[in-house]
Amino acid sequence: MKKAIYPGSFDPVTYGHLDIITRAATIFDEVIVAVAINRSKECLFSVKERVSFLKRAREPLANVTVTSFEGLAVKYVRDNHARIIIRGLRMISDFEYEFQMALTNRKLAPDIETVFMMPHQDYSYLSSALIKEAVSLGADVKQFVPVYVAEALKNKILKNRKG
Numbered sequence: 086m087k088k089a090i091y092p093g094s095f096d097p098v099t100y101g102h103l104d105i106i107t108r109a110a111t112i113f114d115e116v117i118v119a120v121a122i123n124r125s126k127e128c129l130f131s132v133k134e135r136v137s138f139l140k141r142a143r144e145p146l147a148n149v150t151v152t153s154f155e156g157l158a159v160k161y162v163r164d165n166h167a168r169i170i171i172r173g174l175r176m177i178s179d180f181e182y183e184f185q186m187a188l189t190n191r192k193l194a195p196d197i198e199t200v201f202m203m204p205h206q207d208y209s210y211l212s213s214a215l216i217k218e219a220v221s222l223g224a225d226v227k228q229f230v231p232v233y234v235a236e237a238l239k240n241k242i243l244k245n246r247k248g
């Protein structure tokens with residue numbers, strides 16, 4: 086049984102993340118998408134919202150579950166009796182950060198491997214940060230995220246602006 090864990094902020098999920106999850110689900114027996122509760126990183130959406138967007142998009146896949154976790158990713162992976170971390174690689178700009186993180190995690194937990202996956206080229210430029218910025222400038226982002234995420238982005242960003 087090969088179980089893999091895909092940790093991240095997913096603030097919010099994009100078609101890039103969803104592409105990685107779908108690919109991972111064809112390779113591993115079980116994929117757990119784990120939304121990080123990171124108190125030092127300010128997120129637009131709550132953990133509950135981020136989990137619910139992901140659940141709606143990918144829990145119909147029989148071997149995918151979505152949950153949240155707090156603290157070290159390697160500890161979470163171990164506690165779940167898994168040995169594989171999945172991360173997505175978009176372009177060279179991701180490489181440095183992902184390389185540092187994978188090697189730090191390997192020092193912390195030599196028994197855990199990080200596996201990098203590349204999304205379809207159509208999604209390789211997508212980032213949650215850029216999508217949030219585009220919405221705040223009035224763009225329609227339905228081609229980058231599921232329609233209910235696009236709606237939630239619009240509502241949240243406009244509400245924040247009014248408040």
Ligand code: ADP
Pocket residue numbers: 092093094095096099100101102105171172173174175179203204208209210211212213
């Ligand atoms: P982080 O976990 O660094 O806060 P994210 O939640 O945005 O960042 O991303 C989680 C993982 O998914 C990271 O490995 C990131 O590189 C990857 N990722 C983000 N956007 C995409 C995309 N468009 N295509 C493929 N992988 C992506």
